[in-house]
Amino acid sequence: MKIEFVAHGADEMRAFGARLARALLATPAADPLLVTLSGELGAGKTTLVGGFLAELGHVGPVRSPTYTLLEPYRLQGRDITHCDLYRMRHPDELDDLGFRDLRGAGSVLLVEWPERAEGRLGAADLALKLDYAGPDARALAAEACSRAGQAALERL
Numbered sequence: 388m389k390i391e392f393v394a395h396g397a398d399e400m401r402a403f404g405a406r407l408a409r410a411l412l413a414t415p416a417a418d419p420l421l422v423t424l425s426g427e428l429g430a431g432k433t434t435l436v437g438g439f440l441a442e443l444g445h446v447g448p449v450r451s452p453t454y455t456l457l458e459p460y461r462l463q464g465r466d467i468t469h470c471d472l473y474r475m476r477h478p479d480e481l482d483d484l485g486f487r488d489l490r491g492a493g494s495v496l497l498v499e500w501p502e503r504a505e506g507r508l509g510a511a512d513l514a515l516k517l518d519y520a521g522p523d524a525r526a527l528a529a530e531a532c533s534r535a536g537q538a539a540l541e542r543l
């Protein structure tokens with residue numbers, strides 16, 4: 388299942404992130420979830436994640452963890468981790484990040500620049516693709532790649 392949508396402005400992108408958070412967390416904590424966000428620099432990946440985290444109660448700005456590569460959050464009793472792999476030089480660096488510890492039941496891993504991991508992240512539940520659609524809009528495609536991802540898209 389795949390849905391497509393155009394977000395006009397950053398607020399609509401944040402609103403989509405918020406909807407996604409509600410849809411993904413509507414079920415009791417189960418298997419860890421992986422959401423990948425692909426798209427060029429400035430496509431709006433962090434903006435979407437900001438809306439996602441705010442919906443779960445995070446207060447304050449959300450920036451791409453460009454240098455630390457990951458930023459862990461504990462929201463609504465769940466481990467939510469925001470990764471930005473843009474500056475990762477080699478997929479082996481994933482082993483040092485320690486995010487395996489953040490992949491327990493009910494956890495959600497949101498990854499910008501998943502391509503840098505060269506397949507080492509495992510299969511995504513939801514693969515999001517963001518593209519420029521003019522100066523003030525972004526096209527968004529969300530593809531479900533697992534039953535959990537499919538269920539989330541159906542609830543959006």
Ligand SMILES: Nc1ncnc2c1ncn2[C@@H]1O[C@H](COP(=O)(O)OP(=O)(O)OP(=O)(O)O)[C@@H](O)[C@H]1O
Binds near residue numbers: 396427523525
């Ligand atoms: N739907 C949208 N329409 C117009 N502008 C948007 C939209 N979504 C985000 N933006 C704006 O695009 C800019 C870049 O957004 P953002 O930092 O989220 O991109 P990114 O994909 O995370 O980039 P990077 O790869 O550098 O981490 C910000 O100024 C943001 O406000």
Ligand SMILES: [Mg+2]
Binds near residue numbers: 433434471
């Ligand atoms: Mg970013």
